[in-house]
Amino acid sequence: MKKVLVLGAGQLARMMDLAGSPLNMDVKAFDVRTNNVVHPITPEHKYGGLAQGIANADVITAEFEHVAHDVLAQCQASGKLLPNSQAIKVGGDRRLEKALLESSNVANAKHIIIENKADFERALTQLELPLIFKSALEGYDGKGQWRLKSAEQAEAIWQEMSAFIDAATSSVPQGIVAEKMVPFDREVSLVGARNIHGEISVYPLTENHHTNGVLSVSVAAPINDALQAQAGQAFKKMAEALDYVGILAIEFFQVGEQLLVNEIAPRVHNSGHWTQQGADTCQFENHLRAISGLPLGSTQLIRPTAMVNILGEDTLPVETLAIPSLSVHWYAKEKRAGRKMGHINISGDTELMLAQRLTQLAQLLDKQAFPDLAEFASKYLAKVS
Amino acid sequence: MKKVLVLGAGQLARMMDLAGSPLNMDVKAFDVRTNNVVHPITPEHKYGGLAQGIANADVITAEFEHVAHDVLAQCQASGKLLPNSQAIKVGGDRRLEKALLESSNVANAKHIIIENKADFERALTQLELPLIFKSALEGYDGKGQWRLKSAEQAEAIWQEMSAFIDAATSSVPQGIVAEKMVPFDREVSLVGARNIHGEISVYPLTENHHTNGVLSVSVAAPINDALQAQAGQAFKKMAEALDYVGILAIEFFQVGEQLLVNEIAPRVHNSGHWTQQGADTCQFENHLRAISGLPLGSTQLIRPTAMVNILGEDTLPVETLAIPSLSVHWYAKEKRAGRKMGHINISGDTELMLAQRLTQLAQLLDKQAFPDLAEFASKYLAKVS
Numbered sequence: 001m002k003k004v005l006v007l008g009a010g011q012l013a014r015m016m017d018l019a020g021s022p023l024n025m026d027v028k029a030f031d032v033r034t035n036n037v038v039h040p041i042t043p044e045h046k047y048g049g050l051a052q053g054i055a056n057a058d059v060i061t062a063e064f065e066h067v068a069h070d071v072l073a074q075c076q077a078s079g080k081l082l083p084n085s086q087a088i089k090v091g092g093d094r095r096l097e098k099a100l101l102e103s104s105n106v107a108n109a110k111h112i113i114i115e116n117k118a119d120f121e122r123a124l125t126q127l128e129l130p131l132i133f134k135s136a137l138e139g140y141d142g143k144g145q146w147r148l149k150s151a152e153q154a155e156a157i158w159q160e161m162s163a164f165i166d167a168a169t170s171s172v173p174q175g176i177v178a179e180k181m182v183p184f185d186r187e188v189s190l191v192g193a194r195n196i197h198g199e200i201s202v203y204p205l206t207e208n209h210h211t212n213g214v215l216s217v218s219v220a221a222p223i224n225d226a227l228q229a230q231a232g233q234a235f236k237k238m239a240e241a242l243d244y245v246g247i248l249a250i251e252f253f254q255v256g257e258q259l260l261v262n263e264i265a266p267r268v269h270n271s272g273h274w275t276q277q278g279a280d281t282c283q284f285e286n287h288l289r290a291i292s293g294l295p296l297g298s299t300q301l302i303r304p305t306a307m308v309n310i311l312g313e314d315t316l317p318v319e320t321l322a323i324p325s326l327s328v329h330w331y332a333k334e335k336r337a338g339r340k341m342g343h344i345n346i347s348g349d350t351e352l353m354l355a356q357r358l359t360q361l362a363q364l365l366d367k368q369a370f371p372d373l374a375e376f377a378s379k380y381l382a383k384v385s
Numbered sequence: 386m387k388k389v390l391v392l393g394a395g396q397l398a399r400m401m402d403l404a405g406s407p408l409n410m411d412v413k414a415f416d417v418r419t420n421n422v423v424h425p426i427t428p429e430h431k432y433g434g435l436a437q438g439i440a441n442a443d444v445i446t447a448e449f450e451h452v453a454h455d456v457l458a459q460c461q462a463s464g465k466l467l468p469n470s471q472a473i474k475v476g477g478d479r480r481l482e483k484a485l486l487e488s489s490n491v492a493n494a495k496h497i498i499i500e501n502k503a504d505f506e507r508a509l510t511q512l513e514l515p516l517i518f519k520s521a522l523e524g525y526d527g528k529g530q531w532r533l534k535s536a537e538q539a540e541a542i543w544q545e546m547s548a549f550i551d552a553a554t555s556s557v558p559q560g561i562v563a564e565k566m567v568p569f570d571r572e573v574s575l576v577g578a579r580n581i582h583g584e585i586s587v588y589p590l591t592e593n594h595h596t597n598g599v600l601s602v603s604v605a606a607p608i609n610d611a612l613q614a615q616a617g618q619a620f621k622k623m624a625e626a627l628d629y630v631g632i633l634a635i636e637f638f639q640v641g642e643q644l645l646v647n648e649i650a651p652r653v654h655n656s657g658h659w660t661q662q663g664a665d666t667c668q669f670e671n672h673l674r675a676i677s678g679l680p681l682g683s684t685q686l687i688r689p690t691a692m693v694n695i696l697g698e699d700t701l702p703v704e705t706l707a708i709p710s711l712s713v714h715w716y717a718k719e720k721r722a723g724r725k726m727g728h729i730n731i732s733g734d735t736e737l738m739l740a741q742r743l744t745q746l747a748q749l750l751d752k753q754a755f756p757d758l759a760e761f762a763s764k765y766l767a768k769v770s
Contacts, residue, residue: 001717014406017426018403018406018407021399021403021426021717022403022712022713022714022715022727023713023715024715024717024727039426039427041402041406041424041426041427042424042426042427042430045427045430280709280710280732281712285712289706294703294706295703295704295706295707296707297706297709297711297712298709298710300709300710302687302688303687318679318680319680321674321679321680321682322680322681324665324682324683324685325665325683325685326682327407327666327670327682328407328408329407330407330408330409332386332406332409342407342409347665
């Protein structure tokens with residue numbers, strides 16, 4: 001039995017455990033809030049602290065990129081951490097991420113790193129408005145972001161940003177990346193795996209929709225070969241540059257037929273949850289296969305599949321379960337406004353069937369809890385009809 | 386969170402837990418050997434004895450039909466047991482099973498219940514040879530069965546059978562059912578669910594192959610409508626007669642275009658494991674949905690899928706994982722000769738693709754551990770080519 005320790009004890013560790021048990025893997029999770037090693041499905045049981053968790057593990061991985069650097073160092077020193085700590089750090093710091101994109105020659109939005117007011121002013125003059133400013137550390141799900149549309153906002157935003165930088169308590173200094181806001185056609189992401197032997201396998205590109213900066217819907221459907229190849233090339237360059245092992249997710253802005261990398265996540269990713277029902281091998285299993293030296297499982301799309309995030313709700317109308325090819329995945333978390341509580345996967349033999357089922361789902365769900373779903377489903381239905 | 390207690394802590398309870406966690410169900414299992422309630426994935430943690438398990442559960446179910454009658458009575462008295470204790474008892478006693486088949490008017494093999502030598506002699510004269518004798522209690526996987534091909538064997542077999550009956554220690558007297566051996570064309574089974582509201586949904590008929598009396602391969606592929614309807618009718622009659630709630634499996638002998646019931650299993654069933662990859666909703670989830678008052682999930686076949694049992698082995702050649710659309714499910718059990726240790730699910734977009742992958746799999750696996758697989762795969766490939 002392979003023993004896996006996951007840094008982080010949230011839903012991603014939980015779903016790794018559910019995928020790992022059938023593979024004869026014993027998945028434990030290090031809860032960074034309590035410093036306890038727990039079993040993800042029955043977290044009431046503790047298995048000591050980090051040192052013991054590291055000692056007991058055959059392989060260590062992470063479910064999030066904002067792991068404290070001392071924890072990463074301790075894991076890296078054990079020789080068991082995959083992906084390696086540098087790859088995790090790159091995913092957790094937009095400055096390193098941008099440096100990697102540049103050195104790997106992967107297309108991304110024009111940007112400037114801001115450490116002081118002079119940098120900020122340089123960004124205002126050298127990048128075209130509108131601009132988006134993103135904190136270098138801890139910036140996902142719409143937190144630590146500012147949008148500047150006209151020069152009059154500049155001083156107010158600078159005040160907010162510099163207060164944000166000063167308030168940071170991390171051992172690594174906080175910073176800001178300024179980017180030209182890309183007038184993109186859509187957001188897509190690529191989730192793929194690279195294993196210990198350098199074998200790479202990527203899933204089909206997924207189209208993502210955000211509501212208030214948080215992913216709400218991802219759709220995986222047959223994709224244009226050229227676009228898929230372009231994304232695959234970016235994946236290969238970055239995964240190889242990082243000597244990456246495990247699942248890596250890349251978010252892109254699509255502008256016409258070009259993909260610009262928005263950000264990467266060195267872990268299994270919300271936009272890959274559809275793989276649990278829509279792909280031969282789900283991302284959680286492929287992550288475990290990759291870090292355990294096993295062959296990767298096929299990443300082929302079985303049939304068009306969408307993932308709908310459940311935010312801030314801990315129940316659904318029971319009739320939703322009567323929709324064919326629909327699976328609900330709850331994370332057993334305490335209800336809190338806006339929190340990712342679970343997700344729904346829904347498939348159809350064709351995109352039309354998927355769009356019809358999404359429409360049916362949107363009609364059953366609470367409009368306040370799923371504010372954009374009905375509109376999304378109706379547009380999608382119109383597109384594929 | 387719905388709390389489910391499963392009577393029995395084997396692989397079926399384990400797979401119910403893996404299917405139940407995403408549905409926000411807390412699945413515990415009562416280990417009948419140790420009288421402890423455990424968590425199926427981390428059985429090192431105990432949660433008290435049966436009384437406590439019953440008190441803590443919202444619903445109680447079983448993973449096997451040979452539950453001691455006092456345990457069943459205790460669970461039934463709680464008002465939480467589904468399926469009901471009578472349905473479980475029928476599945477655990479061939480005499481009751483035959484009585485149900487007769488009273489529900491469901492076709493089955495001609496038979497006589499044997500309690501003494503006079504019954505035995507009546508069976509010899511009233512049923513045509515060859516005969517098969519099956520113990521009424523605890524008779525699955527080829528144990529407690531005798532085949533009589535010629536009259537000269539009769540006395541020796543009677544000696545063995547009467548010793549077997551006398552050796553029984555169950556609170557219910559052991560008995561024997563004599564059946565005319567049916568010259569069947571193939572064995573098929575139907576797995577289906579009936580929920581609290583009487584809603585029924587059945588999976589496609591599966592073709593089953595046994596090796597030394599133990600299931601080795603099941604194949605689910607598109608099936609002839611008339612045959613499927615015939616099986617569905619038998620399911621409906623029996624499930625309604627038993628006021629059954631949960632997954633019920635029915636094994637049939639197919640003779641020409643007729644299906645004769647061989648036996649029933651009042652639980653999730655080995656011949657339904659393919660549903661984990663090959664169906665919209667797996668049998669474990671549908672069992673939990675059924676007993677929890679939820680709508681049933683679709684039982685539609687996604688694509689042709691086969692299940693291969695892993696018997697007495699605790700590793701597989703690593704290259705098997707490189708076959709596309711292949712999933713391994715280990716049960717975390719200690720290795721023992723002939724023991725069900727896990728299973729492999731393998732799918733193809735077409736039956737031809739499935740047969741090719743099965744052939745590839747058979748070539749990689751150890752011939753002694755999977756003695757009939759290569760021959761099965763080669764015949765299947767010839768049939769669908």
